[in-house]
Amino acid sequence: MKMKKVLAGLLVSAMSMGVLAGCGSSTNNTSNTSNTNNTSNTASKEDSTAQEEKTAPGERDATIRLSWWGGDSRHEATQKAVDAFMEKYPKIKVEVEFGAWSGWEENIATQLMSKTAPDVLQINWNWINSYSSTAQTFLDLNSVSDILDLSQWEESILNQCKVGNNLQAVPVAMTGRTFYWNESTFEKAGIETPKSLADLMAAGPVFQEKLGDKAYPLVMGEYDRMIFLVYFLESKYGKNWVEDNKVNYTADQIKEGLDLLAEMEEKHVIPTLQKLAGDGADSIDKNQNWIEGNYAGILEWDTSASKFIKATPDSKIVVGDYFKDLGEYQGGFTKVSMGFAIDANTKYPEECALLMQYLLNDAEGAAIMASERGIPASKAAYTVCETGNLIDPNVAEANGKVMSWCQYSLDPKFEDNALKSNPDGVYYKIMSKVSYGQMDTATGAAELLKQVDEFLAK
Missing domain, CATH: 3.40.190.10 (Periplasmic binding protein-like II)
Known part of the structure; x- marks a missing residue:
């Protein structure tokens, strides 16, 4: 039975701060000017404080879920990489969900429909067409490109994961x-x-x-x-x-x-x-x-x-x-073998992007992940794996x-x-x-x- 496309929306809200200044009679000009300046100074301080209080990714407490399917060797490598990520970013807790392929897509489809999907998902390439054909299910990764370095992928490969201009996933490998x-x-x-x-x-x-x-x-x-x-x-x-x-x-x-x-x-x-x-x-x-x-x-x-x-x-x-x-x-x-995507409903898009950056582009994370999902499409990860002789020779031969x-x-x-x-x-x-x-x-x-x-x- 064909899975219905998931209808999920990403609600984006913008907050702005306004400064109100009163206008009085001419006899109170000096006082009003002083009050206006004080109000302006207070607002400026509040803006500055707000900027200082805005924490960088990895510096606030967050719990995110990561899911993938695969065999035992992939499970072991990914869990090891997640553990290393949490050691590097102790304020971020990553809960993992993994298993064999059998029945996996049906489970994820149900989660997507009920809006209970993991924050970061390993996805099949066709899931973009099946579940996010109007870019409604997965986060546009362009919105977190200040954290996830998209320049590490060839544009032609990224284009295969786009719906319109919305980048729905980043490819892990070609296969x-x-x-x-x-x-x-x-x-x-x-x-x-x-x-x-x-x-x-x-x-x-x-x-x-x-x-x-x-x-x-x-x-x-x-x-x-x-x-x-x-x-x-x-x-x-x-x-x-x-x-x-x-x-x-x-x-x-x-x-x-x-x-x-x-x-x-x-x-x-x-x-x-x-x-x-x-x-x-x-x-x-x-x-x-x-x-x-x-x-x-x-x-x-x-x-x-x-x-x-x-x-x-x-x-x-x-x-x-x-x-x-x-x-x-x-x-x-x-084809694109698989990708990583972020659920559009996540509360922690920056932390999710940081996890993906670590797994796919970071030298430490890429070295742990190695070629468990194929020859890395990320240029940074490929360099790490090639120079460190981390690419499984069988995978390299087969991919070639x-x-x-x-x-x-x-x-x-x-x-x-x-x-x-x-x-x-x-x-x-x-x-x-x-x-x-x-x-x-x-x-x-x-x-x-x-x-x-x-x-x-x-």
């Missing part, structure tokens, strides 16, 4: 999806990691024969399959998934992608969605079959490398290559491949909850029905085209 392979498992199967689709398809039967029915060269959930479908279509036909607010492919073309996914299940390349659901994990990095190396490949965001690698410490995880035999084009898309290969852009609505949520999103329902045998690929393709176009038209 795309690429393959990661468990080289240790492939070695046990006696084959190299796949360099092409043909290699991958051939690996399925080998895994089944050498390692047993529980072993697969690749695992993909519902949303992963949708991204793979688009990657396949872009590689073969050389055009964006969506153009002019409509799907840019025919039902027959989409069917080709669904047929490929069905063949991958049939040839033991990927587990069925029924098998994956039976594993009982809310994310692949927490799936015991990934941890034990039975699932030997993923198609994931380059920003997510750390959590998958740390989840299986006894395995060697390597970054894969894009498949050149899918078609003559370089399929795949890049993504940015040099992918030639297509992502429609802002592609990640809308109405399309990708589990279990009610269009992608989830159709991918599940096809995988469970409740819908053939022709019907699935027609339904996917129809339902996505209907959503885009709303």
